[in-house]
Amino acid sequence: MDTYLKLVKDDSWDDEMLLSVMRLCSEELDREAVEGSSQGPPRARIYIPRDREGAAERLHRDYFAQQPTFPDYKFKRRYRMQPQLFERIIAGIRDCTINPLPTHFAYFRHAYDAFGRQSFNIYQKCTSALRQLAYGMAGDMWDEYLYMSEQTSLNCLDNFCLCVTDLYKDEYLRKPTERETQRIYEMYETRHDFRGMLGSIDCMHWEWKNCPVVWQGSNNDINVLKRSPLFDSIKNGSAPPSPFTVNGHDYTHGYYLADGIYPDWAILIKAYSSPTDEPSAKFTRFQESARKDVERTFGVLQGRFNILRVPERAWSAKKMHHILYCCVLLHNMIQEDNDFAITSLDEEYLRDPENRPIFVRNRNTTRAAREKEIRDKDVHNALRVNLTEHI
Template sequence: MSNWSSDQEVDDIVEEEVDSIVEMIQYNYTHPYVPPAPIIRRVHIERDREEGHTRLWNDYFSDNPTYTNAMFRRRFRMNKPLFLRIVTAIENGVPYFRQRRDATGRLGLSALQKCTAAIRLMAYGYTADAVDEYLRLAETTSHKCLLHFVEGVINLFGDEYLRRPTPEDLQRLLNIGEHRGFPGMIGSIDCMHWEWKNCPTAWKGQYTRGSGKPSIVLEAVASQDLWIWHAFFGPPGSLNDINVLDRSPVFDDILEGRAPRVRYVVNGRQYKMAYYLTDGIYPKWATFIQSITLPRGRKAKLFDQWQEGCRKDVERAFGVLQARFAIVKNPALFWDKGKIGKIMRASIILHNMIVEDERHDYNFYDPAEFHHGEGSGSSHVDLSYSTDIPTNLHNMMGIRNDVHDTQMHDLLQKDLIEHIWQKFGATAQ
């Protein structure tokens, strides 16, 4: 009996071993051995970053630079003192741009190298690795420089150079508008599309209009000196100007009672609502003055010519913005819409900084002209007007009705036609 039991145990053990061997064979057959992939280590490239900084300094920033100030202006899109002011503020305000030493005591990239890389990418619309040979920055480093640079520009300069018009700004804009024949005009408004090359496939239908390519819309208000006073970026490209206007915060300050009150006289009639010059797609509100589609008579034709000439300010601003910073002219290569928005916002801030820096070189009008001559002095900003009006539904609805008043629009347009004829009709005959 005991021998039988021992034989049975041996058989069970043998059967288990055989089963395990069969399972192993089957597993190896269904899961063939794959040797581990070789570890590919990142190749270190000694770029000699110190030599890159020295070359950049000798080319543009030394006491006797290789290239002239005019060549600096063309390649950096701004004058040298303004660029150095931006670099100093960025270096002090953004930790990423401060030059540090590594574990071996070797100095890292300088703020000049990083800011120059960012400016070159914005100015020429380069890919991130295009500045490697000259500035000695890797592709990933150039990409980080651009993103940190635009964030620094927004945080350090956005409040000043993308502000709402102050009462002093409004008074200057009103004076210029009156001098040009449009009392009460504070700029022109229009939209621009920025093509989005790497738009996610799921969003392409939303951001594409007709059979075109995906794009993102920028709504802007610009004055005659090309300063951009309002920038609303982000609506999908499938929207037209009216749909963008419905989402835009351009009239939020007026509706909430925070905007200064103005008054001006046109053709002997007093008005209290400033306006923008627009093209024909915008609605006939008291805050918009469009050109006449089919002008009849010499007065209407003369008004149409002057309106279209002044309305080109915002289109000129778009053209100069794209010429200065090709990154907003070429298709956007980023996947993240938030990063694209920061680049557009920083480009507008830098554009306004350049406009302010070079304004003395392009004096369109002598300030003395605003105090002499026909019709001067009728446009004023009410500095005593309090902007601390309680924001409630009743007040907002009343102001909204004033903004959307079509009868006031028609009356203002008729007075402007007569005013333009009285001011410029003699020279047109």
């Protein structure tokens, strides 16, 4: 191109020669548009013929036939769940009856492209999504097996996460009821000897590779706690009653075990930083041992869905939000499928959401008063002393 442009500057050329040079320039531009150049990506889209029908047959033969090529333990390793749970999710997405049907559910319906070819079926799309969640690889990692382009794979992931969240959030991300809270109390008292314990609180960090510079900053445990909706139901007075008694003293709320970075709140119980006697040293050992549960949970979650371990390549925080919610929901479903659930769902509670009870502890107190009660340092210290004597 540079040579042609320099030659055009020669005034000795006639019109015919100039037309020839212009034609050569046009041909060169067309060639670069099709083949691309070393200075940037190709300017024209290149069609790659993919045998999606053959890929669908192979996937069915490998995992979903009456006598599949790979046994169930291979399925569980690659899909992170048992085949029956995967079929349950498939059925939930396929048989969704929401009217009008959301676009993320419609994405998994049978469709045909402009050439009349059938699109990828729901098994191929869900397999692509789960493989990305399980292995945390790029979108085109499974192109050779599923014959699915990178953009189609990313679309499968986005829509799958939205579907799972819509279908199962009311069941697997709900607040515990009064009866479930008492069951949680019993379980933790039996397991760790902590009466009134609701669990442990901690943070898991997930790196965002494509985070905009303007959004980067410190997102430590305290900042996350201030933005967390965990205690909103207590602050607005809608939390179910959860009283308990320890060492002869009555308390209104359950509490969470926390490490030293968290504040001294009435609902956060920390270990002694420098125990001075045997009872406080014993309490510290028990508290640190029980608090390991939440760290193990994060470890299992990241090990099961490796996408949470590697830097995320999404271009929006909203997509990361959907992916994280989907992983937590799937984790809870897998735990239930493995008979590790603490309580079973009250079907009537889920079937009739309008009649779910809303508990108000004290209508005479304001939100500010309830928040002050949560942050009461004196209650924190008194409860820790009573727990120390109890243990």
